[in-house]
Amino acid sequence: MILRTTAIVLAGLLALPGHAAPASDARDAFFANLGKLCGAVYEGASVAPDDGGEAFAGKKLVATVSACSASEIRIPFVVGEDASRTWIVTRTPAGLTLQHDHRHADGSPDEQTMYGGAAGSDGSAIAQRFRADAYTARLIPAAAANVWTLSVSPDGRKLSYVLERDGKPRFRAELLQTRVPNR
Template sequence: MKHILTSLCLLLLLACTGPQQQSSKQQQSFYQSMSSLCGQSFSGKVVFPADGKDPFAGAPLMMIMQNCSDSTIRIPFIVGEDKSRTWVISKTAEGLQLKHDHRHEDGTPDEVTMYGGMASTSESELEQRFPADAYTAELLPAAATNEWTLALSPDGKTFSYILKRDNQLRFRADFDLTKPLE
């Protein structure tokens, strides 16, 4: 009986840690792929909404892969002349975290900053999804159902930043990884 109980406990432990370890491997691989782009800048364009009604539509978009370390990648996201946005991908004890760091021109934090979430379980090394966390829901109640996706295309040519709200696509920008900017 003692051996059966021990075996059941071990099986339960394996069942609880298996997917998390797999997800962790996927997150580590995604992080490494993103880190490999460090020091480069890429132009992008709004893909959705395609009707041009998004305030970013028509503005030049650029992401700069900078400030990469073993635990954090900071990616300034520039829209036209507006340099107020930075995506921050961090490794934490719970997994990958995405935060949106918004700053004023003088560098002080915006009132609405550091919203985002933790990566959910992923079966892909190319894509990570970040549902809104409790801080985001408190800071921006309308964003409580947000899910941000960061994705690398299978051919390695495109990086996509995708926002869904209430499970509906709200925004997508694609960046061309084949032509780093000078």
């Protein structure tokens, strides 16, 4: 009886905001795999579109998997000299979310920040697709149909970030590991 009561209390605590649910599907496996990469640094470039007209074209892209906890992983994403972006992957009772935290040089939030979406149940342990949420649709109406995909190669050496809008590719970054995770 005591064990059953303890299990019920723990399940109730995990359902509270800010507490991650126990691992149960590919979203949790993806989060665990990403967490194993804490401390890893990835460098690369924009590979699509390849017409040179994209804002990130020709700029060095660097993503660092950092600030990893049981419920959140922060990945600062530097474009050239611009360190204003951080991807935030959060474990929630409903699954995973991806948010884009944009800051000014003084640390204050950009007016277009914290947009993103939630992962559906169709991802895998190495790739998750995050569909734009209602907040994103209100903040950036053109992004209402966005889908962001984060993927990590099975060996952890390659990180990809893809943006689709209206079912069409809009941006793709391919990054290779230059520093291994903290172990």
